[in-house]
Amino acid sequence: MRVALGIDLGSTSVTVVAVRVDDDRAEMVASHSLPNDAETTSAQDRLIGRSEWDIEAMVARVVQTAHHLCSSFDFDEIVAIGVTGQQQGCQLLDAEGSPIGPFIAWQDQRCKDVVDGTGGDFLDAMALRGDAIRRGQGLPSFKDAGCPIVTGYTVPTLYWLDYMDMMPLEAQAAITAPEFLAHKLVGSSRPVTDATDAAGWGVLNVPKRAWNDELIGALGISRGLFPEIVDSCAIVGGLTDEMSESTGMLAGTPVSVPSGDHQCAFVGAVQVASNTVAINIGTGGQATVFLDDLSVLKRDPSDSSIDHGWLELRPHIASGFLLAGVGVVGGRTFRTLKDFFVRTAQNVFGIADVDQDRVYERLADLAGSVLTDDTIDTMTASALFTGSRENPDARGEFAGITPGNFTPGSMALAVFRSMALELANSYRSAVELGAGTRDRIVGSGNGLRLNATLRQCLEEAFGRPISIGKVREEAAVGAALAGAVGVGIYSDIAEASQALVR
DSSP states (O other), rough: OOOEEEEEEEEEEEEEEEEEEOOOOOEEEEEEEEEEOOOOOOHHHTTOOOOOOOOHHHHHHHHHHHHHHHHSSSOOOEEEEEEEEOOOOOOEETTTTTTEEEEEEEEOGGGGGGGGGTTHHHHHHHHHHHTOOOOOTTTBOOOOSSSOOOOTTTHHHHHHHTTTTOTTTTOOOEEOOOHHHHHHHHHHHOEEEEEHHGGGGGGGGGTTTEOHHHHHHTTTOOOOGOOEETTTOOOEEOOOOOHHHHHSTTTEEEEEEOOHHHHHHHHOSSSSGGEEEEEEOOOOOOEEESHHHHHHHHBBBBTTOOOOOSEEEEESSSSSSEEEEESSSHHHHOOOOHHHHHHHHHHOOOOOSSSSHHHHHHHHHHHHHHOOTTTTOOEEEOTTOOOSSSSSTTEEEEEEEOTTTHHHEEEEEEHHHHHHHHHHHHHHHHHHIIIIIOOOEESSSSSTTTHHHHHHHHHHHSSOOEOOSSOOOHHHHHHHHHHHHHHTTSSSSSHHHBOOOO
């Protein structure tokens, strides 16, 4: 059996999948996951929003996961290894490519610290120095970066380190977690990236798929810290002897440059990119459409940049772009509601040990019962508990409450319907910007796969059925397909995606 391995180095878990790759057919045949338990943040630092990790321990988890998979299955040949993972965060490296200090993850909130004497935070200071654009109430963004200025992205973290005089003198490179993993797998002298992963740094010129050197200079960050951008799916080296011994794979097995987890998940979920809306709900959530090029989108008349509104514009693998509503609602939205009922059980009824998974299941079941009961006058909600990219100051609301509907099931259903509406509005915003309509909706992520009521709410909001594929580890599968493209089994990522059995 000829397979490509895909590695997804996530913040919650590490997953390795094996995808059987033939010339006209690809199929996931095996997978293994382990928790990513490499966080080192102290309890005190958690209280102030820090998120720090041991990146070598993260790589060790990948090695352990890959070894288990390879020792459990008899693969005839592993033709390539593809890598993906969280495309934000920051790890500094010295001249030998070894880590300096902790990996500062995408969840880190230090850039929201107030800058002395200004009343604003570090993101505000960056926006001012980089001449950022602000549309309406939305977050500021740099021209053609495709995304707002967000804490946890790589360059805001570098800006914070530099401003606070905490940039080590020996720092020669900065890198994200998947880029560091590929660097370790092949033993390269210096890590590289591709445009899909580089977009998570916050200063990529997305239309040009290149670093915005003028912006980097304006922010006062050393250009030497930035990795070279190479073509997506490019082979960056072969597996080292040390990694071969640790994982059980042959030395020299080709490793492709990491690609962003959003892009890889899109490849793993969507067969025909041009005609599909992809809905992914995990910890976060996205509604995504693919664009062949940017000519269909409007130009902002004030500065001639691409107008992507409050949506994010990201490079897709090798060519094309993804236009997505990112981070508005997702699994953490449902978690907010779950936490309320857990606290109720603990504080009101004195139940110390609450089965939190059971609370999720019960709320979804109760919401489903309300959805099918025409006699209940349901309440409504806005599930923007932590704001949105369009309106960061927005907060959650419940309305239309009556004595008859003030129940856990009605509250859960109201939250699910609000989540579905926000994702549908993301798609409608893309259409209004010129992206065009799509005929199919494909769903992915455990937050959607395990919640039948939320799926029904999405079908209600979009006015059409939603399909859920059998592939459960979409991002890792997409990474495996990128590796298969890198060694020439498929001509491009579109061909590889169409060959995947879903």
